[in-house]
Amino acid sequence: MEFYAKTNTSDEWKAVISSITTLVEEATFEATVEGITFRGMDPSHVALIDISWPNSAFEKYNCDSDIKFGVRVDEFSKVIKRAEKNESIEISISDDNMLQILIGKNKKWSMRLIEGSASDTPLPKISYDSKIGLSSSTFDKILGDIDVVSDYLSIKTATNNAEFSGKGDSGEAVINFEKGMEGLEEITVNQECTGTYSLEYLNPIVKAMGSTSNSIICEFSSGKPLRIEFKVSNIGRIHFYLAPRVES
Secondary structure, three states: OOEEEEEOOOHHHHHHHHHHHOOOOEEEEEEEOOEEEEEEEOOOOOEEEEEEEEHHHOOEEEEOOOEEEEEEHHHHHHHHOOOOOOOOEEEEEOOOOEEEEEEOOOEEEEEEOEOOOOOOOOOOOOOOOEEEEEEHHHHHHHHHHHHOOOOEEEEEEEOOEEEEEEEEOOEEEEEEEEOOOOOEEEEEEOOOEEEEEEHHHHHHHHHHHHHHOOEEEEEEOOOOOEEEEEEOOOOOEEEEEEOOOOOO
16 A cells, blocks of 8 residues: 655645644544545534545645544644645555655655544535635635624625625624625626525634635525635635524
8 A cells, every 4th residue: 555645835734734623533534546635524514614625736646545543633723734735745655554745855744544434424505506716815804804793694685795794683794795896806697596694614614624715615405504715725625514594
């Protein structure tokens, strides 16, 4: 069994591990000839992350058989955070089943792997009616504005218009975007939609991705999970799914 993956900078691994940290304490990565994937759901089954990282996105990549390797996310994250922005990161698995992490040219860690989870988490099969493209900083500001008064973000779309709102005991906040306004990069509405989603899950993932994702795509339909695609250079796909709030 041979597995080796190298990135020229630390941004890619930091983005991946930061997104995973928001949901789970243990992560099982799957490596194949095609690349590395991860899919995991939080314990309450409200949120899901799906990551696909193709071999072409790495500086160097080699995997001669399908393997799974499990890590404790906090331990792995501590090591990755030791890398400066422009330092390379090399990941491999030793013959004694230890994860080898080389940062730059002279910093090396060996981490004990944990038993990988064998459970498969299916992706929601949804045809979305609304698609909104925003800069990441704009979306972060929207969440901050709504968080002042509410624990939930409500999204409402109409042709060329997206409204973000929240309501709580102290009051209500409404942020409206028309097509062409700064921060709103695209909007496609096949059918008017409304959805309400928990800021408890949205805030951590958006802040975790930070500056590594310049823009995001939000897709949703009334009463269906929200899907957020984080655009990160040199990573194929980071999708975040969040179940809607069910009114009691």
